[in-house]
Amino acid sequence: MPSTLLQQRLTALQASEDDRGGPLVPLGDGEARSSVDAWLNPPREELPDDFEMPIWDHLDELRERVLVGALAAAAAVLTCFIFSKDLVVFLEAPVAEQGVRFLQLSPGEFFFTTLKVGGYAGILISVPTILYEIAAYVVPGLTKSERQFLAPVILGSSVLFYLGLLFSYEVLTPAALNFFVSYADGAVESLWSIDQYFEFVLVLMLSTGLSFQVPVIQVMLGQLGLVTSEMMFSQWRYVVVGATVAAAVLTPSTDPFTQTLLAVPLVGLYMGGASCVRLLEQRRENQGGIGA
Known part of the structure; x- marks a missing residue:
């Protein structure tokens, strides 16, 4: 069932045919059709043989997929919050052997830190489900060649993002933190705020994943x-x-x-x-x- 995107592109294709006084014909080798024009006016053989849906059916499908993605994210966040203390210990590992001590500088600092850690971790875990729901909604509105291209892009993007997180945790974060610990050695004792530490680590990991x-x-x-x-x-x-x-x-x-x-x-x-x-x-x- 094609999405609204496909309907818009079909309309653009029909309008282009009307303006030219007939159907679009393939251009010769010496005539380079622009990529934007090719995307707006795909060949008819590239369009999927599906049925069109009314706009209200599209909205119902969109609501269902948004709901599934939101429920998956909420379930993942709740699960990660239950194990948030274990996640905190896991994320403290890069400097655990350096003798760094973490302090709670206000009564609720550690509680809100666990909320932050559980929220970030839950969203990261639910990303594959959210991407699947997005892809399942837009795929019917894509051409056949675009459908073949979408899966590798989503898979490659997910793999690279998680590789970025792994690289940050295993290489980048320990190197940065050890640099600060070594620089302060002999001058001051490393007593770090638990909230500021996790803000540093989470921002570094997410920015690395996005840069990948x-x-x-x-x-x-x-x-x-x-x-x-x-x-x-x-x-x-x-x-x-x-x-x-x-x-x-x-x-x-x-x-x-x-x-x-x-x-x-x-x-x-x-x-x-x-x-x-x-x-x-x-x-x-x-x-x-x-x-x-």
Whole structure:
């Protein structure tokens, strides 16, 4: 059942046919049709053979999928809050061996900290369910080729996000915290506020997970034809500068060591994304050669 998006694109396709005085015909090899026009006016053979739904049916489906996603998130948050103390101990591990002591500076500080930790953890756990509900709602409104492209994008985005969290927990967070502990050694005793510590750790982990989405964005832009792999590779100098600036903004610490640890993977992810775009371009060229 196509969504409203598909209906809008069908309407745009019909209007384009009316303006041109007939159906759209494939352009010749020397005539490059823009990617935006190709997206707004897909070939009819690319449109799915499904039935159209009334607008109220779309709203009912949207309500049901939003409800499922909200219930999944609420259940995950509640479960994580039950085990929030275990999560706190788990997130304290990067500096547990350094002799750092955590303090509760106000009566409810630890309670609200466990709420924050449980909320973040529950939302992260429920992300796959939420993404599935979003995909299930929009897939009927996509063309056949877009449907084939959606699943790898969602899977790749999820995997890269969780890899970013893992990288932050295993490498970035311990390195940053150990730097601060070592710097203060012999001068002051490390007594940290539990709330400020988890604000630092959670922000660092989430920002790292989001920054790992760079290859997904590159592949999407490449598939839309807005940029090419050659353009991406040619801008590598600006990417190095941009990764350094992004690392300085995303990391809650101000030490250059932590920023470098994030900037280097960002550059590597960018180059990997550009390589994926090149492989997809070569694949399209090979398919075009076979079709010819």
